[in-house]
Amino acid sequence: MTLSTQNVIQALQSVLTEEQVTVNETVRELHGKDESYHTMKLPDIVVFPTSAEDVSQIMKISTKHQIPVIPFGLGSSLEGHVIPENGGITIDFSLMNNILDVRAEDFLVTVQPGVTRSQLNKVLKKHGLFFSVDPGADATLGGMAATNASGTTSVRYGVMRDQVRDLEVVLADGTIIHTGNKAAKSASGLHLNGLFVGSEGILGCFTELTLRVYGIPEYTTAARASFPTVNDAVEAVLSILQAGIPIARVELVDEPSMKQVNHFSETNYHEKPTLFLEFHGNEAGLQQDVEFTKEIVADHHGEEVEFETDNAGRNRLWEARHNLAYAFIHGNPGKKLMVTDVCLPISELANAVNHARETVESLNMPAGIVGHVGDGNFHVLLMMDMNDPAERAKADELNERIVLYALERGGTCTGEHGVGVGKQKYQQQEHGAALEVMEKIKRALDPDNLLNPNKIFHLDSAVPKL
The missing domain is CATH 3.30.465.10 (Uridine Diphospho-n-acetylenolpyruvylglucosamine Reductase; domain 3)
Structure with missing residues (x-):
């Protein structure tokens, strides 16, 4: 431990309790990573505030000693948002949970x-x-x-x-x-x-x-519908939205992903492009919406439609969808999951999903594709060997091809995962001159570049380390 670190710990312990400040290596390791494939880097100190005033005092110490600060929730982010690229103080908000x-x-x-x-x-x-x-x-x-x-x-x-x-x-x-x-x-x-x-x-x-x-909706019903092609599934969604049906969820799961679902969840769903749907409303109104949806699905070559109205059936359906990442992890032991996402105008979605599947096949790597097709957002779940440079290079290539395809068609490099460190290199292409405006806002509010530095974009000023 350096003298500088000791001085910061003493300063923190003067405004927090001793239990709220730790340099324990195990605790630091837990705060040096998230759910992503990005490289772990440890914070120097982890603190556990209980109030806004605690956080204010931590930030004042950060400014005085010129030490980076990284906010931390549960570490479930997917683009390295909470990884302390420059060390510093991680603020864990787990005690502020009221x-x-x-x-x-x-x-x-x-x-x-x-x-x-x-x-x-x-x-x-x-x-x-x-x-x-x-x-x-x-x-x-x-x-x-x-x-x-x-x-x-x-x-x-x-x-x-x-x-x-x-x-x-x-x-x-x-x-x-x-x-x-x-x-x-x-x-x-x-x-x-x-x-x-x-x-x-x-x-x-x-x-x-x-x-x-x-x-809470008076009535909820869920459904699963399989289609011959991704295009048929996406076109069905467009028709459902255009009809004004109050759909609450609509998820696309591609054919390889359905195979993984069946293997992991011990289900026997059709192994074809599948929509998982859910409707919220009153019972009388939803009965009409369900019948209309069935007609739309049939018009777009839907091959199987199964509805679940009881709570247990709906839970089984959505557990299969939500557990898809774990299905790929368990089905590919020794490999790490990389999840990337892009978002496009919904009219471009089917071609984008097909492009992503063709790219995956050309790289010969196990991957699934799922999408929140109601808003044009989809994910690729790719399994890779982190110790194999060739596979890591293929993963980077896949990510790049998918992102560039989206940007060229008016989309974004990330619909919901965020930028973190993983999507930084696409910010200039996506935002152009607006990126300079973002950087000016950052400099105005954080002139010393101490708040979660080197996330979203890199500023010219160097960030000191402890």
């Missing part, structure tokens, strides 16, 4: 950043409410806001940015601000919620979130 206020009549809830979505939904259920954003992982709400998470329900309810009414944010100099209010709309001032949501910890640390929630 649900502070449920305003059922306003459909709002205020939480600390360490609250997970399942923890929140367990409490909201007592009020007949639920939080809509479902990224698959049981992530913290602070982390979900930091990456603008979305997932299976975004086609109906929107992404994380659509749910945030207000954030309490600690800035680089320790200043505590609020970015919004509890009103349903506002024409006052700049839209700071939109600026901070998705900023991946480079502009400030979230210490409180006020979020929109929804009434």
